Amino acid sequence: MSNGLTLYSYFRSSASYRVRIALGLKGLAAEIIPVNLLKGEHNAPAYRAVNAQGLVPSLVLKDGTVLTQSLAIMEYLDDAFHAPALLPKDALGKARMRALAQIIACDIAPLGNSGTQAYLTEVLGVSEPQKLAWLRHWICKGLAAFEAQLTHAGEFCMGDAPGMADCCLVPQVYNARRFGCDLSPFPTIVRIDEACAGLKAFQNAHPARQPDAPEGTV
């Protein structure tokens, strides 16, 4: 079902990757329009007219309404297209699912996104090894918190169906591997990531499967 949805996405943006997974889990096809962050397309007037903040992803609904912020978009998909649910039904279960998602979206990702990396390098003159240490520091710290908080995990982060936390976790683990983080202290995370990798929604959302992925992307 296309539902007339359009997703502005960058293949390696973890926030875009989260929403691509969520769309897949919901069985929703969206037209993907790539925004090349390395070429600065997010700052070009064409994209700023869609998303004044210049961040990806943006989800455009059939009527032209633009939604921003990956967690808000995933919650919208869950509110507007009910089954399968990305969040539990009860208040406490929702709070736990959201807290897991926010460890990644608030405590890890903002410290490692391309804008932050650019400031560290270009303004503060941080060296590549220092930048890599910074990235690994926040990823490891956040994943340790995530692992400790997986108190209701089953096959996935909460029980035996993937939800919003899994949509956040897999892109973060992908980044952790890119930056050479040691994942051995996080056995539950590694196990859940493997379970997710077996599902079509996660496979199709992978950076290497995106239209804007350069040849040879893994």
Next chain:
Amino acid sequence: MSNGLTLYSYFRSSASYRVRIALGLKGLAAEIIPVNLLKGEHNAPAYRAVNAQGLVPSLVLKDGTVLTQSLAIMEYLDDAFHAPALLPKDALGKARMRALAQIIACDIAPLGNSGTQAYLTEVLGVSEPQKLAWLRHWICKGLAAFEAQLTHAGEFCMGDAPGMADCCLVPQVYNARRFGCDLSPFPTIVRIDEACAGLKAFQNAHPARQPDAPEGTV
């Protein structure tokens, strides 16, 4: 109504401040237990037993259940204690309210919290003026995005009742002033912040009104 709620809070933590406001708007009293971040109490075993991540706030329910992450806690309060609502009822309204809250909780606050500041200073050896420029950069960039996205503002961020976005905005404006940001490009934000300042829930949640605020806190 106390409802047996306990909030672990630090007077100047903007995430704690958000939840204090939300509790006030809901008419919920919570016992406040201060966690002194400057003295490292968040890393002490006593607090780590409550919140393994060592972050504030943590909300402890009557039965001992611990909730973490300020946005997840505010959503829980809205799910568990219905009126007055902190989020609109419709999916699109919720998406807009959440996107506003997330501009602050994902795109601004993580770059300026005490852990991030400590890494910049202690590990990267960033000078005080450089740190201040960093803080102002992310605050101004984020508030500009927030101002641009206030398309459904009334007296408050969305319409004429305060909601989750207002709970996030006011602590961020407080920090913006602490760090000497120029707020003149953000007239709607300044107007909404003033409207909030007239409400008891916002007044009582202010850092200067907290039990752990040192004498002379403004």
